Structure formats: C-alpha cells, structure tokens
Amino acid sequence: MLEQKHMALLEEAERRAIAPTDNIRACFELLALTGAIDRDCAVRLARHRLSEGKFVLLFLLHDKPDGLSPHELAERAGVTRATITGLLDGLERDGFIARRGGLEDRRKIAVALTEVGRQMARELFSEHTQWVASLFEGFTADERKTLHELLQRIWRNLDAGKQQTGQTADARA
Structure with a gap:
C-alpha cells in the first residue's frame, strides 16, 4: 500500500529511532490513499x-x-x-x-x-x-x-x- 519512497523513509526512521514510526506510517498511508483517489478520479475523467x-x-x-x-x-x-x-x-x-x-x-x-x-x-x-x-x-x-x-x-x-x-x-x- 505504501509507495517505495515512503517505505524507504519509514525504514530509515525506524533504524534511527528518531520519531514515532506509527505516526509516520499513518501519514504515509493517508498520502497513499489520497494519491490513489486522485489517480482513480483522473482515469474516470479521462474517459470523457x-x-x-x-x-x-x-x-x-x-x-x-x-x-x-x-x-x-x-x-x-x-x-x-x-x-x-x-x-x-x-x-x-x-x-x-x-x-x-x-x-x-x-x-x-x-x-x-x-x-x-x-x-x-x-x-x-x-x-x-x-x-x-x-x-x-x-x-x-x-x-x-x-x-x-x-x-x-x-x-x-x-x-x-x-x-x-x-x-x-x-x-x-
């Protein structure tokens, strides 16, 4: 579900233990969801x-x-x-x-x-x-x-x- 760039950032944050990674993951999941909604919307509109x-x-x-x-x-x-x-x-x-x-x-x-x-x-x-x-x-x-x-x-x-x-x-x- 997460983009590769977000996975890399999350892994690095976990490795460094510099921030709550659950919060970071939640943010990246939200970003992935909004991106998927935008892409689906674009595909639906492109048909027209x-x-x-x-x-x-x-x-x-x-x-x-x-x-x-x-x-x-x-x-x-x-x-x-x-x-x-x-x-x-x-x-x-x-x-x-x-x-x-x-x-x-x-x-x-x-x-x-x-x-x-x-x-x-x-x-x-x-x-x-x-x-x-x-x-x-x-x-x-x-x-x-x-x-x-x-x-x-x-x-x-x-x-x-x-x-x-x-x-x-x-x-x-």
Whole structure:
C-alpha cells in the first residue's frame, strides 16, 4: 500500500529511532490513499477527455446560460489566468464550451457551455457524486463523523491549518 519512497523513509526512521514510526506510517498511508483517489478520479475523467480542472469548469458554467468571463472562472476555480486559458482551449477544442462576446460589452469574452457541454456536465455530476459517495460505502454515520474529527485534528497540526485558525507556535506554548 505504501509507495517505495515512503517505505524507504519509514525504514530509515525506524533504524534511527528518531520519531514515532506509527505516526509516520499513518501519514504515509493517508498520502497513499489520497494519491490513489486522485489517480482513480483522473482515469474516470479521462474517459470523457477531461482533467479535474476542466471538470470543475463544466460545473462552474452549468447553471450560467449567459456564461462567465475567463477572469471570473479563474477566480472561482482558484487558478491563474494562464491556467484558465489552457483549460478553456481544451474544452473549446473538444466542443464543450464556446467563447463569445459579452452581452453588455462586446469587448469582453463570455464562456458558456455548448449543448454537448451541458449534457456532459449533467451526466458527470451524477456519475461523479455517486463514485465519491461509494468510497464511504459501509461506513456508519458515527464512523464518518469520527473520521471527520480525526482529519480535522490532523489539519490543526499542519502549518496551513494553524494559519487558517490563527494559531501560532507561541499560542500553543
């Protein structure tokens, strides 16, 4: 289950006895799981000529018949304008979107789904949400709640989590 690089690091940590290796193993198992989920997701989307980034744009546009500007899409998707251009080029090439002049100002570009894009977004939303939900089949509500609480504890131990909560090293001391 663990990647070779993680096995090597774990073995070295065990050899040196410098940290609790059970904690290290748990972290590496979590990394392996998230990597496997990402890979499975990529394979599922690739069947439809989509990446995760393109998939997100389909849904941002799904309920926007007048479309959105590339700037708005970049902001809502949390990507740069350069990234959005590449994603839009691919979606347009595959017939999922069309670029057109804005309704109020023809100098502005609006990006909207084509009929093919709307149909793909509709089908994929159902398929994708069912797949994501299936990852937790057999879990009870209490088990999902416990998992959520455990993941939140890990987040709080991360530097990124501390920044989100405003916790600093001084506050913990």
